[in-house]
Amino acid sequence: MKLLTHNMLTSHVKGVTKGYPLLIKATEVKVNQLDFNPQFVSRMIPKLEWGALVQAAEDLGYRQDLPGELIADYEQNEEFLKKVHRVLLEVEVMEGCLKCPESGREFPITKGIPNMLLNEDDA
Amino acid sequence: MVEPSCSGSSVRFFCTAGNGMETFLTEEVKKKLLAEDVCQIPGKVLFSSSAAIHRVTSLKAAERLFLLLKKDSPLRMPTRCSRAEAASLLQSRLLNRDQWIGAAVTWSRMQRELLATKGLGETGRSQRVGGTEDFAASKKHRSELREPEREEQHGEKPPEKKRMKEDGAEAEIKMESNSFCSKIRLTGDDEASESVENVSFRISCKCSGSVSRSFSSQEVSRMMGAAVSRLLGWKADLKNPLLEVTLHLNDDYCLLGIPLTRLPLANRSYIKTIGLRSTVAWAMASLADIQPGFSVVDPMCGVGTILIEAAQEHQDACFLGVDIDDGQLQRANDNVLFAHLGKSIQLLKASSMGLPLLSGTVDAVVCDLPFGRKFGSNTNMAADLPLILWEMERILCPGGTLVVLLSPQLSCLLKKLLTQEPAGPALEQKAEPQTVAASCLSSSSPPDHQLHSQDRRLAAGLQQRQPPRRSSLKHQATFRVSLGAIDALIQKYVKT
Numbered sequence: 101m102k103l104l105t106h107n108m109l110t111s112h113v114k115g116v117t118k119g120y121p122l123l124i125k126a127t128e129v130k131v132n133q134l135d136f137n138p139q140f141v142s143r144m145i146p147k148l149e150w151g152a153l154v155q156a157a158e159d160l161g162y163r164q165d166l167p168g169e170l171i172a173d174y175e176q177n178e179e180f181l182k183k184v185h186r187v188l189l190e191v192e193v194m195e196g197c198l199k200c201p202e203s204g205r206e207f208p209i210t211k212g213i214p215n216m217l218l219n220e221d222d223a
Numbered sequence: 224m225v226e227p228s229c230s231g232s233s234v235r236f237f238c239t240a241g242n243g244m245e246t247f248l249t250e251e252v253k254k255k256l257l258a259e260d261v262c263q264i265p266g267k268v269l270f271s272s273s274a275a276i277h278r279v280t281s282l283k284a285a286e287r288l289f290l291l292l293k294k295d296s297p298l299r300m301p302t303r304c305s306r307a308e309a310a311s312l313l314q315s316r317l318l319n320r321d322q323w324i325g326a327a328v329t330w331s332r333m334q335r336e337l338l339a340t341k342g343l344g345e346t347g348r349s350q351r352v353g354g355t356e357d358f359a360a361s362k363k364h365r366s367e368l369r370e371p372e373r374e375e376q377h378g379e380k381p382p383e384k385k386r387m388k389e390d391g392a393e394a395e396i397k398m399e400s401n402s403f404c405s406k407i408r409l410t411g412d413d414e415a416s417e418s419v420e421n422v423s424f425r426i427s428c429k430c431s432g433s434v435s436r437s438f439s440s441q442e443v444s445r446m447m448g449a450a451v452s453r454l455l456g457w458k459a460d461l462k463n464p465l466l467e468v469t470l471h472l473n474d475d476y477c478l479l480g481i482p483l484t485r486l487p488l489a490n491r492s493y494i495k496t497i498g499l500r501s502t503v504a505w506a507m508a509s510l511a512d513i514q515p516g517f518s519v520v521d522p523m524c525g526v527g528t529i530l531i532e533a534a535q536e537h538q539d540a541c542f543l544g545v546d547i548d549d550g551q552l553q554r555a556n557d558n559v560l561f562a563h564l565g566k567s568i569q570l571l572k573a574s575s576m577g578l579p580l581l582s583g584t585v586d587a588v589v590c591d592l593p594f595g596r597k598f599g600s601n602t603n604m605a606a607d608l609p610l611i612l613w614e615m616e617r618i619l620c621p622g623g624t625l626v627v628l629l630s631p632q633l634s635c636l637l638k639k640l641l642t643q644e645p646a647g648p649a650l651e652q653k654a655e656p657q658t659v660a661a662s663c664l665s666s667s668s669p670p671d672h673q674l675h676s677q678d679r680r681l682a683a684g685l686q687q688r689q690p691p692r693r694s695s696l697k698h699q700a701t702f703r704v705s706l707g708a709i710d711a712l713i714q715k716y717v718k719t
Contacts, residue, residue, distance in 0.1 A: 105569045112579045134566045140539045143516025215572040216579040
């Protein structure tokens with residue numbers, strides 16, 4: 101699971117009102133070298149929940165020095181975009197789990213694929 | 224944008240396409256190859272392009288690619304026509320020495336260009352000879368070649384009986400079999416007349432309509448083969464020919480072509496486990512209007528075919544495949560890695576009826592809703608459809624696109640779900656959605672009043688799970704496509 105995906109995920113446990121963002125508990129994290137595409141990263145940034153991304157990166161120990169608030173004019177800032185590229189696309193949680201911040205329900209991540217399936221009684 | 228081929232001149236091609244795929248292919252050749260004189264006939268698209276051959280072989284909506292040798296108006300055999308008369312008619316209409324030699328030379332040049340782009344250092348064999356050998360050796364893969372041809376015939380929708388007959392008569396002529404001439408001088412660099420001697424060939428003919436009432440495909444192949452041998456001095460070789468010439472005769476046209484690739488273009492080299500037909504998956508992705516930076520979700524991704532076709536075409540978007548089944552996800556994961564698309568496609572295990580995604584965050588949703596024999600499933604799609612649809616609509620952002628593939632029955636149900644008014648209190652009768660759905664599916668064309676009552680009960684069933692609402696999805700287009708044995712519908716919606 102890349103942090104790009106994590107940024108889209110929310111808890112859908114029944115009755116939960118604040119299920120976002122999910123907490124990450126990682127036991128295995130992999131970093132893949134990927135081609136840096138500044139246009140792609142700049143286009144993704146406005147769609148992100150910035151705070152959730154920075155928090156997730158922090159939890160995994162890959163925050164670098166990314167600011168808590170999104171900076172202005174990031175399109176021109178290649179160094180910044182490279183950092184975002186790294187946390188968004190290169191860092192990947194292979195094993196671990198995602199935890200619903202409200203209910204505490206845990207969703208396992210196995211071989212990089214989160215299992216967000218709920219039991220009958222959770223849904 | 225489009226690189227010209229070595230010669231720079233425009234070449235006329237045709238592609239076969241599955242039933243319903245012709246319009247997608249027409250758009251594709253215009254857009255990617257800047258094709259001219261594009262002509263669409265059932266099951267085929269003819270076009271001229273000067274694009275490099277490797278661009279032409281990268282077409283996604285096509286089944287097979289041919290060099291066009293000749294297209295002509297239909298052959299009208301006089302009634303009670305003798306074999307000799309028929310043979311002479313075929314010869315005068317379809318055999319033109321310069322045209323055939325020109326086509327053979329062009330074909331040969333394209334084979335070399337294809338081989339050159341395929342990778343120069345491959346096993347160090349000589350390119351020029353390798354090209355011809357490669358093609359010739361490939362003829363051993365006849366079984367692979369035949370299957371798609373059959374599908375094409377389905378695409379043309381001949382009556383059931385005739386279809387069977389044609390399949391059986393997949394024209395192969397038993398002429399005096401010349402052993403394969405190992406030294407083929409078909410270089411194309413020299414004078415054309417010199418370079419295409421000793422070509423071994425085979426004519427594969429498909430006849431339908433009035434011609435087929437006088438002569439079988441086999442007979443026509445034999446007559447043509449004999450005439451070609453006489454006129455050009457080429458040698459017929461049924462087993463291992465250098466050149467295969469296909470001839471389609473029907474009431475609408477005569478079409479002569481030479482296949483340019485041994486495997487159909489629809490066989491994707493980058494897909495390991497095949498799910499949905501790749502051409503249809505590509506067509507769905509093309510309808511989703513994917514732009515750079517888009518996030519695209521397939522809530523029932525299976526082995527990931529649609530996402531792979533989409534990600535191949537759109538490097539600057541991110542894709543999320545969701546499925547409930549571990550086996551499917553595993554195969555999807557293998558497919559993603561095999562296609563080297565791990566950077567753009569992510570996978571997630573979840574139910575399409577409860578997506579763990581924020582509302583209004585997704586730019587496009589693509590989905591092949593499981594139906595038909597393959598999924599003689601425990602889940603009842605018709606009963607689940609309202610909730611699945613609700614989820615897809617919820618995650619889409621305003622202006623986002625939904626492209627779904629479904630059976631005609633589900634398609635009709637979907638349309639009704641989306642056009643119905645929010646159910647009033649008068650309709651709030653209890654009903655089991657399961658039984659409603661079952662009865663809707665079992666009768667393929669129920670009378671109107673019956674449908675209406677089903678609708679009301681379905682609406683009531685819907686209410687048990689979610690508040691009444693009016694859908695924000697606006698219908699854009701519907702396309703009927705063939706999946707081989709069955710037809711399915713692609714529907715496109717935009718969230719308003």
